[in-house]
Amino acid sequence: MKTLFDPETHNELHERLDKLTPDAERLWGKMSPAQMMEHNVRVIQMATGEVPMKQHILGKAIGWIFKSRFLGDQPFSKNSPTGPTMIVADEPDFEETRVRLKTLMTDLHIGGPAACDGNVHGFFGRLTGDEWGICQYKHVDHHLRQFGV
Numbered sequence: 001m002k003t004l005f006d007p008e009t010h011n012e013l014h015e016r017l018d019k020l021t022p023d024a025e026r027l028w029g030k031m032s033p034a035q036m037m038e039h040n041v042r043v044i045q046m047a048t049g050e051v052p053m054k055q056h057i058l059g060k061a062i063g064w065i066f067k068s069r070f071l072g073d074q075p076f077s078k079n080s081p082t083g084p085t086m087i088v089a090d091e092p093d094f095e096e097t098r099v100r101l102k103t104l105m106t107d108l109h110i111g112g113p114a115a116c117d118g119n120v121h122g123f124f125g126r127l128t129g130d131e132w133g134i135c136q137y138k139h140v141d142h143h144l145r146q147f148g149v
Contacts, residue, residue, distance in 0.1 A: 001073060003133035004140070010109045013140050014102055016149045022094040024147040028078040035088040036143045037097040042086050043139055044104045047132045048111070049119040056083070059123035067124050071134050076142040083122045108136065 002009045017037075024033045031039060045051040055063070070076075108116065113129025121127050127135065 001071075001134050002137045002141075003130070004105065004109055004136040005112055005133040009137055010105065013105060013137070013144070016144045017098060017102060019149050020098070020144070020147055024149070026146055027148060029146055031088065031146075032091060033147055034092045034094040034097050036146065037094075037101045038088045038092045039082070039086055040140055040143060041097065041101050041104055042088075044101070044108055044136060046122065047116045047119060047136055048104070048108055049116065053120045053122045055120055055125040056122055059125060063124045070124065071131055075145070076138055085122070105136075105140070
């Protein structure tokens with residue numbers, strides 16, 4: 001399974017982000033390219049603990065049912081639900097947001113699994129550092145695929 005902590009995978013995501021354009025057409029969903037990148041910024045901030053989360057009550061009840069699929073080999077499905085704090089309503093500056101996302105991805109990569117071990121995902125609860133590395137790769141990959149990158 002690919003992980004953000006692998007140097008080749010980390011570089012691959014950066015290269016794909018460099019190919020994203022402000023006017024890229026989405027293949028599904030509602031976000032613009034800049035909103036998508038800001039959305040990813042917020043999710044990485046959750047992973048690092050910069051923006052602490054509490055597990056949603058629904059996640060406590062049924063998250064365990066979906067966790068293995070969430071962390072498995074299959075890419076995330078299109079139009080998956082997202083938590084309300086991860087929805088971006090405004091239109092951020094494209095280049096500033098790209099730089100911010102790449103910086104956060106690199107900081108997480110350098111920190112490694114130990115830097116995010118035990119931080120809380122809003123739906124799945126506490127994840128190990130290795131689980132965060134997998135889900136961050138899958139999440140960024142999912143949204144780059146959303147724009148054909």
